[in-house]
Amino acid sequence: MMWERLAVLTADNGECVYCPFASETMDHVVPFALGGEDELVNLVPACNSCNLLKADSSPPEFFVRDRMKTCFKTEDGLIGTALPLDEMGERFESASLEVHNLLNHLQRVRAEINAPGRLAWFRHRFEGHGRAAADAALRMREQVWPEVARAKGWRYPTPTVERMRATAEAERMARCDAHRDPSR
Numbered sequence: 286m287m288w289e290r291l292a293v294l295t296a297d298n299g300e301c302v303y304c305p306f307a308s309e310t311m312d313h314v315v316p317f318a319l320g321g322e323d324e325l326v327n328l329v330p331a332c333n334s335c336n337l338l339k340a341d342s343s344p345p346e347f348f349v350r351d352r353m354k355t356c357f358k359t360e361d362g363l364i365g366t367a368l369p370l371d372e373m374g375e376r377f378e379s380a381s382l383e384v385h386n387l388l389n390h391l392q393r394v395r396a397e398i399n400a401p402g403r404l405a406w407f408r409h410r411f412e413g414h415g416r417a418a419a420d421a422a423l424r425m426r427e428q429v430w431p432e433v434a435r436a437k438g439w440r441y442p443t444p445t446v447e448r449m450r451a452t453a454e455a456e457r458m459a460r461c462d463a464h465r466d467p468s469r
């Protein structure tokens with residue numbers, strides 16, 4: 286559904302969980318191939334490139350394979366090992382900590398996405414938009430970003446609180462206009 290897609294794409298400040306680029310897709314943290322489900326608790330925002338590269342891997346597999354690459358391509362198109370064994374050891378010394386940090390980050394983003402108040406806000410605001418293609422969700426994300434950021438600052442108010450705030454704001458604007466009205 287569109288509201289679920291927007292709830293995922295706007296999480297983690299709209300960035301890919303695996304790299305600093307903007308999110309474009311929903312990544313299944315545990316891929317289907319490893320028994321992951323098509324549920325919100327298994328979805329995080331990712332860029333196209335990370336999502337494609339991760340494919341059927343778990344996050345630690347993807348991280349070690351892609352982010353800690355020690356292989357390179359030669360001009361002949363051959364794959365060579367760029368690092369000697371001792372340097373490879375140094376490179377991987379920090380691997381468990383980096384994977385640990387990634388998994389913690391994924392847990393935090395998952396908690397953000399699945400916070401009941403936040404989900405309720407997205408459902409209330411965007412449920413009417415039904416199903417939509419991924420690129421439509423991206424366009425819509427750009428349009429509604431300021432509104433989502435405001436709601437985040439207000440800790441995703443319930444519809445009633447949101448209406449009260451909107452009414453108060455409208456009244457305040459009306460008072461300002463009244464002050465500016467030269468006929469008064």
Ligand SMILES: [Zn+2]
Nearest residue numbers: 301304332335
């Ligand atoms: Zn990425």
